[in-house]
Amino acid sequence: MTDRPLVAILDYGIGNLHSAQKGFEHVGADARLTADRGLIADAAGVVLPGVGAFAPCMAALGRTGLDQAAVEAVRSGRPFMGICVGMQVLFAGSEEAPGASGLGVFERMVRWIPGPVKRPQMQWNVLHRHRDHPMLEGLDDPAWVYFVHSLAPEAGEGDDLVATCDYGGPVVAAVARHNVWAAQFHPEKSSRVGLRILANFVDAARAAGAAAG
Amino acid sequence: MRAARVIPCLDVDAGRVVKGVNFVDIRDAGDPVELAARYDAQGADEVVFLDITASSDRRDTTVAMARAVADEVFIPFTIGGGIRTLDDARRLLRAGADKVSINTAALRRPELVREISREFGAQCCVVAADARSSTDAPSGYEVFTHGGRTRTGVDCLEWVREAERLGAGEILLTSMDRDGTKEGFELNLTSMVANAVGIPVIASGGVGNPDHLVDGVIEGKADAVLAASIFHYGEHTIAEAKSRMAEAGIAVRPA
Numbered sequence: 001m002t003d004r005p006l007v008a009i010l011d012y013g014i015g016n017l018h019s020a021q022k023g024f025e026h027v028g029a030d031a032r033l034t035a036d037r038g039l040i041a042d043a044a045g046v047v048l049p050g051v052g053a054f055a056p057c058m059a060a061l062g063r064t065g066l067d068q069a070a071v072e073a074v075r076s077g078r079p080f081m082g083i084c085v086g087m088q089v090l091f092a093g094s095e096e097a098p099g100a101s102g103l104g105v106f107e108r109m110v111r112w113i114p115g116p117v118k119r120p121q122m123q124w125n126v127l128h129r130h131r132d133h134p135m136l137e138g139l140d141d142p143a144w145v146y147f148v149h150s151l152a153p154e155a156g157e158g159d160d161l162v163a164t165c166d167y168g169g170p171v172v173a174a175v176a177r178h179n180v181w182a183a184q185f186h187p188e189k190s191s192r193v194g195l196r197i198l199a200n201f202v203d204a205a206r207a208a209g210a211a212a213g
Numbered sequence: 214m215r216a217a218r219v220i221p222c223l224d225v226d227a228g229r230v231v232k233g234v235n236f237v238d239i240r241d242a243g244d245p246v247e248l249a250a251r252y253d254a255q256g257a258d259e260v261v262f263l264d265i266t267a268s269s270d271r272r273d274t275t276v277a278m279a280r281a282v283a284d285e286v287f288i289p290f291t292i293g294g295g296i297r298t299l300d301d302a303r304r305l306l307r308a309g310a311d312k313v314s315i316n317t318a319a320l321r322r323p324e325l326v327r328e329i330s331r332e333f334g335a336q337c338c339v340v341a342a343d344a345r346s347s348t349d350a351p352s353g354y355e356v357f358t359h360g361g362r363t364r365t366g367v368d369c370l371e372w373v374r375e376a377e378r379l380g381a382g383e384i385l386l387t388s389m390d391r392d393g394t395k396e397g398f399e400l401n402l403t404s405m406v407a408n409a410v411g412i413p414v415i416a417s418g419g420v421g422n423p424d425h426l427v428d429g430v431i432e433g434k435a436d437a438v439l440a441a442s443i444f445h446y447g448e449h450t451i452a453e454a455k456s457r458m459a460e461a462g463i464a465v466r467p468a
Binding site: 016018022023026052117120122165167188189190194 | 217
């Protein structure tokens with residue numbers, strides 16, 4: 001039984017990972033910023049953060065070899081969470097970077113938020129639940145979370161949609177499939193609601209770690 | 214939905230909050246971490262720290278402050294003031310600041326906006342424009358530097374459009390004519406800028422009561438409203454401000 005499950009936050013040299021690490025620590029994880037494949041393979045949960053743009057994130061993942069580590073972690077069945085651009089790179093590709101491939105965990109594309117709304121969406125917004133999911137357990141209702149993004153995944157036909165927000169129309173806010181959770185917003189910047197989402201992930205990691213013995 | 218943000222602004226000098234804040238039961242009115250956490254608990258959507266540290270060799274204290282705040286406060290925060298180079302911005306962002314706000318350095322060398330935006334993304338690059346009315350400027354407003362003391366000869370409207378083109382993710386617009394007056398935002402200026410750019414605009418300067426925040430969003434078309442003294446001195450809480458805004462039909466995240 002792991003009281004403080006090891007959560008590996010993939011550190012591929014992009015952006016500010018400090019808040020994500022502190023957020024996960026705050027809710028009871030042994031959170032490490034790491035590029036160490038061994039540590040990532042041992043972690044009870046794996047987090048793929050990302051800020052800025054799709055192509056530089058994919059390039060940095062490729063340079064560090066953490067694209068493979070991320071795909072292996074997804075395949076391993078352990079709880080995995082993509083955040084913001086770390087969510088977007090789980091998709092097949094992005095309109096922002098024609099020609100750059102994503103990791104393809106989800107088959108669809110990431111597209112510009114349609115106008116005439118301001119881009120980026122830089123604000124708090126309400127999550128509209130499409131189905132129950134452990135990610136959303138115990139949240140305030142309505143659940144306000146902080147978004148900073150100009151693109152979002154297509155909703156598509158899939159049953160992986162967890163939540164949308166309304167920003168000039170429905171915008172995909174969270175998806176999940178099997179062990180993979182992905183949030184377009186920033187739970188680590190979403191105050192109490194966001195910390196609860198991180199805690200839900202840590203609970204899942206703890207349970208998976210216990211099951212794995 | 215477009216939800217307006219309410220942002221308290223704290224002045225910091227060498228890593229300590231100055232012009233104290235009157236919260237009940239505050240342990241240390243100069244501690245940026247405690248104050249930011251209080252504002253988070255009160256329902257503030259973000260916090261802006263304005264660094265007024267005079268000597269650049271004490272700026273390390275600001276980096277340490279960014280780290281301490283990021284350790285314990287889980288809402289976005291911006292640091293502005295005294296950022297001159299890409300490396301200054303890099304250190305603050307790596308320490309955990311979500312955004313940096315640049316003003317004088319961007320006017321002196323506009324490429325800095327592009328550099329920060331390219332390396333860290335537009336979302337973390339705020340351009341602060343301090344505007345004063347001026348009959349010489351085509352838009353009627355000129356941008357100033359050094360806390361509104363130094364003229365630049367640059368038209369405010371041209372500058373914010375240029376900042377957006379260079380990759381700014383947000384404009385922090387302060388009316389130097391209104392700053393400190395408690396007469397309310399300069400709404401002509403605010404709406405002019407908000408209509409001119411496709412990026413979010415934070416209105417600042419002149420807030421004396423929660424109705425001014427309402428005006429800033431409805432008439433000024435601002436995406437976010439920033440205030441200092443009405444919150445710091447206990448005149449109004451964030452919750453009061455937000456309920457006043459909600460009554461006026463503005464979508465806000467409840468406190």
